Amino acid sequence: MTTDRNSQARTVNDIYERVTNQIIAAIEAGAGEYRMPWHHDGSAITTPVNVASRKTYRGVNVITLWAAAHAADYPAGIWGTYRQWHELGAQVRKGERGQLVVFWKTSDHSADTDRQDDDEDHDKSARRLFARGYTVFNCAQVDGYTPPEMPVLPRAERIEHAERFCAALSIDVRHGGSQACYIPSRDHVQMPEFACFRDAVAYYAVLLHECGHASGAKHRLDRDLAGRFGSAAYAMEECTVELLSAMICADLNLSIEPRPDHARYIASWLEVLRSDKRAIFTAASKAQEIADWMHARQGDACQNDVRGAA
Incomplete structure (x- = not known):
């Protein structure tokens, strides 16, 4: 044994x-x-x-x-x-x-x-x-295999689906300023104005990232959000919600493009992964949990939209 x-x-x-x-x-x-x-x-x-x-x-x-x-x-x-x-x-x-x-x-x-x-x-x-x-x-x-043709909805319709998907999360989102962040003490997501982003996809990718942080509130999925920048806990949380944003954008047929602000995270992500061989498994598991929670918040109509876009 x-x-x-x-x-x-x-x-x-x-x-x-x-x-x-x-x-x-x-x-x-x-x-x-x-x-x-x-x-x-x-x-x-x-x-x-x-x-x-x-x-x-x-x-x-x-x-x-x-x-x-x-x-x-x-x-x-x-x-x-x-x-x-x-x-x-x-x-x-x-x-x-x-x-x-x-x-x-x-x-x-x-x-x-x-x-x-x-x-x-x-x-x-x-x-x-x-x-x-x-x-x-x-x-x-x-x-000996030909992939089926997968219909992709027009970009405008995918953006509309993303808007409905985020709205169904019932997370307080406020606009203004130059930084995107989730403020735990006030339980709201702060986003720059829509026009500040290079395009609509970039806006929703960031919004999903911040809503991913908001999912960790005690009355939602209850994750520890107390990690400070530079700490392993902070790096894990950032990696988790980055994965979450990518997962949901894939469900909505929205692309995820590199952002220069990833530079501040890359070194810390690599450090965490090298020091803990289970870290990427844990981050991906938590990201999947958040994605499941977000999908569970959707009504039947929005779920049909997501399935139709896949």
Whole structure:
């Protein structure tokens, strides 16, 4: 039993190491242009989808697949294992290298379940967690498969959906000044005037970022927002809401572009990732939790808008 547990621990640590190193390498590769692995073109690479289940990937898998797609310039975010492609009559081309994705096998007294995003309760004695790594290939790496045409709504309609999506969060947003921020003591988001942004997409990407911070209020998701600039806690919170903004923008088919103000965060993000191999998993898991909370706040009409834009 001890040997099995040690083997499982090595497997989990190896997965943490491999995924974290990939994200670090992607951040370092784009640092000169302030480009992060989660920047994406909303008209092409949206939320990654499994070709067999048609389900979207979640948590850290979204980030790793975005990074891989960006590095290889894949035009679509459709992925599958070797076996899944084979069962569809397609063939992974010889010499193609796959991408690691992670599923967590959780076992408790009632049931066994697979989940993609890391469970913060994994240390509880009643629950055992096993990391399972799978290799997936993008649709651009296979022969015998043609990606379906995915209709993309006109940009103006996507912007309208973004406005409705943010309004449905019921977070107090006020405009004025030159800085975007969330003020916990007053529980409101402060945004510069719309005209201060280079375009509408940039405005909504920043607004979602700040609403991500607001989701941490005690009466919402109750995260610790007390970290000061330069601290590991602050860096983790910033990384979390950056990932959240990218996730929601992907759902809305809005692109995420590099911003020069990322320069102040890059060094701290890299420091946190290098010192804690679980950090990107935790940040992605929290970002997914916020994204789920935001989607849960939407009415049926807005949810249909989001699904129709995907």
